[in-house]
Amino acid sequence: MEKVHFQQEQMLAELKDLVQKGLFTQSEIKEIMKKRTAFETALVRRVAKKGDFLRYAAYEMGLETLRKKRVERLKIPPGPPSISDYALVRRQFYIFERALKKFKSDVGLWVQYIEVAKRENARTLVGRITARALQLHPNTPALYVLAAAHELDHLSPSTARTLLQRGIRLNGESVAMWREYVKMELGFVESLRRRWDLLGIELDGKGKGTSPPPPLDDAVDDEVEGDAARIEIMNGAIVKSVITSAAKALPKIELFTALQHLISTYPSPEPLRAALLAHLHDELAAALPRDPEAVTLRATHALSGDPSGGALIDALKRANEALLEAQPQESQTAYGRGLSDAYAAFVREWCAKPIDDHLKTYLVASLRAQIRRLSEPPPSLLAAHVRLMSTASPAASPEKILRTARKYTALQRRAAGVWLARLDAEAAHASATDVRAAWAEARANVDAEDVWLWGVRGIHASEEERVAVLEVRAVVSQRNRALC
Numbered sequence: 334m335e336k337v338h339f340q341q342e343q344m345l346a347e348l349k350d351l352v353q354k355g356l357f358t359q360s361e362i363k364e365i366m367k368k369r370t371a372f373e374t375a376l377v378r379r380v381a382k383k384g385d386f387l388r389y390a391a392y393e394m395g396l397e398t399l400r401k402k403r404v405e406r407l408k409i410p411p412g413p414p415s416i417s418d419y420a421l422v423r424r425q426f427y428i429f430e431r432a433l434k435k436f437k438s439d440v441g442l443w444v445q446y447i448e449v450a451k452r453e454n455a456r457t458l459v460g461r462i463t464a465r466a467l468q469l470h471p472n473t474p475a476l477y478v479l480a481a482a483h484e485l486d487h488l489s490p491s492t493a494r495t496l497l498q499r500g501i502r503l504n505g506e507s508v509a510m511w512r513e514y515v516k517m518e519l520g521f522v523e524s525l526r527r528r529w530d531l532l533g534i535e536l537d538g539k540g541k542g543t544s545p546p547p548p549l550d551d552a553v554d555d556e557v558e559g560d561a562a563r564i565e566i567m568n569g570a571i572v573k574s575v576i577t578s579a580a581k582a583l584p585k586i587e588l589f590t591a592l593q594h595l596i597s598t599y600p601s602p603e604p605l606r607a608a609l610l611a612h613l614h615d616e617l618a619a620a621l622p623r624d625p626e627a628v629t630l631r632a633t634h635a636l637s638g639d640p641s642g643g644a645l646i647d648a649l650k651r652a653n654e655a656l657l658e659a660q661p662q663e664s665q666t667a668y669g670r671g672l673s674d675a676y677a678a679f680v681r682e683w684c685a686k687p688i689d690d691h692l693k694t695y696l697v698a699s700l701r702a703q704i705r706r707l708s709e710p711p712p713s714l715l716a717a718h719v720r721l722m723s724t725a726s727p728a729a730s731p732e733k734i735l736r737t738a739r740k741y742t743a744l745q746r747r748a749a750g751v752w753l754a755r756l757d758a759e760a761a762h763a764s765a766t767d768v769r770a771a772w773a774e775a776r777a778n779v780d781a782e783d784v785w786l787w788g789v790r791g792i793h794a795s796e797e798e799r800v801a802v803l804e805v806r807a808v809v810s811q812r813n814r815a816l817c
Contacts, residue, residue: 337373344369347420354417356403368392376431383442386432390425390449397421422453440466440473447479459483474500474507481513490521501582511579512591518572519599526567526602569605573612584620586627589613593630597637610634625671629679632656649683649692653699660703670711676703677717684725693725712748715741719754723761731762742775749781756787 348365351357357365372389375381400421429446436442443466450459463480470476477500484493497514504510579588596609614631621627632655635648656676661669680700684693700718704710719738722729738755745751752775759771772788 336377337370340373341366341370347416350415350417350420351400354409354415355407356400356409356417365396381435383432383436383439386428387445390428390432393421393425393428394449397425422455425449425453426455426458437469440470440476443470444475444479447483451483456483456487471503474504474510477504478509478513481517485517485520490517490524493517505582508583508585508588508591511575511583511588512595515572515575515579515592516595516599518575519596519601522567522569522572522605523599523601567605569609569612572609576609576613576616580616580620586621586624586630589617589621589627589630593634593637597634623668625668625675628659628672629656629675632659633679645688646692649688650695652679653696657699657703665709665711670713673711674713676700677713681717681721684721690725690727693721694728697721697726710744712745712751715745715748716750716754719751719758723758734758735762742778746778749779749784752779752781752784753787756784 344366348357348362352359352362369392372385372392375385376389378385400417426446426449429442429449432442433439433446443462447459447462447466450462460480460483463476463483466473466476467480477496481493481496481500484490484496494514494517497510497517500507500510501514576592579592592613593610596606596613599606601609614634617627617631633652636645636652640648656672656679660672660676663669677700680696684696697718700714700721704714704718707714719734719741722734722737735758738758741751742748742755756768756771756775759768763771769788775784775787
């Protein structure tokens with residue numbers, strides 16, 4: 334208990350100051366001492382838990398919030414700082430330091446400490462914490478992102494750039510690292526643009542006044558000579574270079590999706606945004622030329638900015654046409670099936686959105702036309718068409734929907750997705766007898782659990798049918814496991 338008594342002694346000066354300022358009463362001080370003693374006792378256990386430290390820190394945060402509110406309410410005039418002005422915050426930091434001595438490997442604890450220090454505007458401390466955390470966890474991208482964000486918040490892009498470049502060298506497979514690097518460079522260009530606009534400096538170097546352009550960030554000062562280089566920077570040369578490096582280091586669709594969303598939503602001038610997106614899609618085409626998701630991302634990029642009105646109509650039409658043009662004649666290859674699946678998903682996604690019915694009709698008609706063009710249309714297109722006839726084609730009669738669904742299952746007798754689409758159509762538009770017959774036919778053709786259990790899960794089977802189907806399915810599953 335000596336450690337507890339020592340901690341109690343360290344509290345006396347700050348608690349006395351709080352009473353003298355009229356911020357807390359004597360009874361409140363006694364309660365604070367009682368709470369802190371309980372927390373300190375928990376921490377000197379043989380095996381302290383992380384939760385004990387966090388609850389202690391949370392209590393101190395609450396005390397500091399209360400202290401600030403009372404200072405504001407009592408309108409205490411500012412004066413020379415006394416111990417109670419900083420002691421509660423300092424105690425929070427002290428608790429985290431003690432916790433990290435026991436739990437150095439806990440990245441989440443480091444992140445919480447950094448966030449607390451940032452909230453208290455302890456800039457120097459944040460820098461020290463992140464440096465220590467990165468020494469212990471150099472392969473944790475989130476720590477580099479936090480450290481770089483802190484440097485950017487305090488107008489030090491060169492330090493942020495250095496941190497991110499170091500993080501990328503050690504974590505080149507991290508999408509978050511590359512995204513943050515591109516974001517940082519976007520912010521750098523935007524900060525230059527605003528500074529030059531404020532000073533009336535044009536990109537050709539001939540400003541409205543006589544002042545020369547302000548110096549660039551120290552990391553690129555030596556590389557920039559003359560107006561031509563400055564114009565290149567403002568046109569996104571540095572950002573494009575980072576995108577190219579990212580595409581070579583991590584040619585994955587997740588990277589391009591993240592970067593497209595970032596560039597589309599970042600508050601950049603429209604010409605710059607368009608140029609960067611065009612560069613990104615050029616890199617995407619080179620890195621993943623036969624990836625269905627990559628083709629879809631390129632085709633639908635105009636829709637990423639959430640257009641509306643006439644812009645939405647034009648963008649949706651361009652995306653639909655681009656996806657149709659990308660469909661190969663041979664639809665049975667892996668690439669062809671992948672593109673068909675992507676196109677079916679695209680049409681279903683947009684028909685599920687609150688867009689104009691005429692646009693939905695246009696998309697469903699395009700899907701139907703694509704099915705007719707193919708000699709052997711893939712199951713994904715057929716299933717999507719059946720479902721959209723019921724949800725996005727008001728003019729389609731129940732008879733036409735059923736006729737189409739039955740035709741498609743005749744074309745793809747082994748495709749579970751097509752059968753499930755037909756079964757849902759039968760349930761919505763056919764008699765109970767026809768539904769049971771369709772379900773029996775589906776089970777005879779497809780050994781897929783979703784198909785077999787379709788009627789069991791719904792209201793389409795009698796109790797005897799459900800029991801029989803479950804028994805047969807159990808036998809089939811057991812046989813399949815034995816064969817494996």
